Amino acid sequence: xIKVPAEYMNEAVINAFNAPVYALHKTDSTMRDARLLAExxxxxxxxxxxxxQTAGRGRIDGRIWESAAGKDLLCTVILxxxxxxxxxxxxxxxxxxxxxxxxxxxxGTAIKWPNDVLVSGKKLAGILCENSGSTxxxxxxxxxxxxxxxxxxxxxxxxLALIAEQSGIPLPGVQNMLEAYLAQLxxxxxxxxxxxxxxxxxxxxxxxxxxxxxDPGCTAPVQGTIEGLGESxxxxxxxxxxxxxxxxxxxxxxxxxxxxxxxx
Numbered sequence: 001x002i003k004v005p006a007e008y009m010n011e012a013v014i015n016a017f018n019a020p021v022y023a024l025h026k027t028d029s030t031m032r033d034a035r036l037l038a039e040x041x042x043x044x045x046x047x048x049x050x051x052x053q054t055a056g057r058g059r060i061d062g063r064i065w066e067s068a069a070g071k072d073l074l075c076t077v078i079l080x081x082x083x084x085x086x087x088x089x090x091x092x093x094x095x096x097x098x099x100x101x102x103x104x105x106x107x108g109t110a111i112k113w114p115n116d117v118l119v120s121g122k123k124l125a126g127i128l129c130e131n132s133g134s135t136x137x138x139x140x141x142x143x144x145x146x147x148x149x150x151x152x153x154x155x156x157x158x159x160l161a162l163i164a165e166q167s168g169i170p171l172p173g174v175q176n177m178l179e180a181y182l183a184q185l186x187x188x189x190x191x192x193x194x195x196x197x198x199x200x201x202x203x204x205x206x207x208x209x210x211x212x213x214x215d216p217g218c219t220a221p222v223q224g225t226i227e228g229l230g231e232s233x234x235x236x237x238x239x240x241x242x243x244x245x246x247x248x249x250x251x252x253x254x255x256x257x258x259x260x261x262x263x264x
Contacts, residue, residue, distance in 0.1 A: 002040055002041050002042060003040065004022065004037055004040045004042065005036070005040075007024065008022040008023075008024065008033070008037065008048065009022060009023045009024070010022060010023075011023040011049075011175070013047075013175050013178055013179055013182075014179045014182075015045060015047060015179075015182050016045075016179075016182045016183040016185070016186040016187075017044060017045020017046075017077075017182060017186055018045065019042070019043045019044060019045035019046045019047070020042065020043075020046050020047070021046075021047040021048075021049065021178070022037065022046070022047065022048045022049070023048075023049055023050070023051075024048070024049070024050040024051070025050070025051050025052070026050060026051065026052045026053075026054070027050040027052075027053055027054070028053065028054045029053055029054075029139075030048050030049060030050050030053065030074055030075055030076040030139060031076050031128065031130065031137055031139045033048045033050070033076065034046075034048050034076035034077075034078050034137045034139075035132070035137065037078060038078050038132075038135050038137075042078060043080065044078070044079055044080035044081065045077065045078070045079065045182075045186075046077070046078045047075055047076070047077050047078070047178070047182065048075065048076055048078075049073065049074060049075035049076075049174075049178065050074050050075075051070045051074075052070065052074075053074050070145075070174075071144060071145035071146045071161075072141060072142055072143055072144045072145060072146055072159070072174070073140070073141070073142035073144055073174050073177050073178055073181070074140075074141050074142075075139070075140055075178060076137055076138060076139040076140070077137075077138040077140075077182070077185065078135065078136070078137060078138075079135070079136040079137075079138060080134060080135055080136075081134065081136060082131075082134055082136075083129075083131060083136060084189070085231065085232040085233060086194065086195065086198070086229070086232060086233030087129060087136070087233075088114055088115050088127060088129045088233070089111065089113070089114065089115075089194070089198050089229070089233045090188050090189060090191075090194050090198075091127050091129060091138055091140070091185065091188075092111045092115060092116070092117055092127055092198070093111065093188050093191075093194055093197055093198050093201070094181060094184040094185040094187075094188040094189075095109075095117045095125045095127065095140060095142070095181065095184075096109035096110070096111055096117045096201055097109075097184045097188070098142075098177065098180045098181040098184050099117065099119065099124055099125070099142075099160070101180055102160060102169065102170075102172050102177075102180075103119065103160075103163065103169070104163070104167040104168075104169045107119060107120070107163065107167075108201075109124065109201065110201050110202070110203040111198055111201045111202055111203060112203040112204075112253075113202065113203070113226075113229075113235050113252075113253075114233075114235070114250075114251075114252070115127040115128070115129075118203055119158055119163065120158065121203075122155075122156060122157055122158035123143070123153075123156055123157045123158065124142070124143050124157075124158055124159065124160075125140060125141060125142045125143060126140070126141050127139065127140050128140075138185070140181070142177055142181070143157060143158065143159035143160065144159060144160050144161065144171070144172065144174060144177055145159065145160070145161045145171065146159045146161065147159065147161050147162055147165075160172070195229060195231065195233075198229060198233075199228050199229055202226065202228065202229065204226055204253070205226050205227070205228060206225060206226065206227070207225065207226065208223065208224070208225055208240065209223075209224070209225070209226060209253045210222070210223055210253060211223075211224065211226075211235075211237055211248070211251060211252075211253045212251050212252055212253065212254065213246075213248050213250070213251035214250055214251055219251075222237075222239055222240075222241075222246075223239075223240040223241065224237050224238050224239045224240045224241075224246075225237070225238045225240065226238075227245065230247055232249075234247045234248060234249045235247070235248040235249075235251070
């Protein structure tokens with residue numbers, strides 16, 4: 001018999017993984033909660049979500065994930081398995097597909113390598129994947145109901161609510177979004193054609209950009225063009241100066257470095 005701390009409320013959500021969904025009103029980080037629940041022995045596909053996080057974080061140290069209380073979907077999925085090639089991008093595809101279910105006709109998502117989902121060039125969701133042995137932790141923040149963002153993100157982020165203000169689309173509830181996401185995640189993790197689908201959605205593919213390889217602040221930016229993805233999800237990048245094709249496994253092209261003119 002699995003016993004979890006009493007503060008984790010078992011929520012009546014349809015989970016495609018046929019596992020529990022636990023909810024909290026407030027937490028510091030659902031990633032921390034997921035690790036605690038994993039130690040309790042919860043099964044593959046267990047989810048923990050919270051209405052509000054005080055210390056949500058991004059892939060890079062020092063970056064935080066801020067969200068208005070009760071407006072967005074903040075969750076971590078526990079997977080009892082080892083990562084497959086392109087794992088984070090597969091999660092990104094599941095997130096993108098989920099948003100596509102609710103977006104109006106003519107508006108679609110893009111996947112910004114390595115771990116963001118965008119619409120019209122603005123961030124709709126961020127992803128943080130971690131692992132410990134044979135357990136994966138898939139943290140995701142979906143911008144659903146938020147209509148304002150911190151000053152540093154005001155021109156870089158969007159939400160379904162902001163899109164609904166312009167298009168009149170109905171706004172899904174957090175639980176509806178979670179159920180749709182879990183169904184998409186389960187499907188994408190078993191999808192043989194994930195690579196082709198991510199390639200079609202790859203943000204700025206074929207366009208000149210400035211890329212920061214490796215860890216931010218540790219290497220000089222390079223100019224070139226995104227050509228697509230390698231078989232393991234690495235970024236195929238054509239150097240504008242040397243015409244050499246690089247395979248980058250880490251790095252980013254942050255907002256503000258969107259094209260070659262940004263470096264001048």
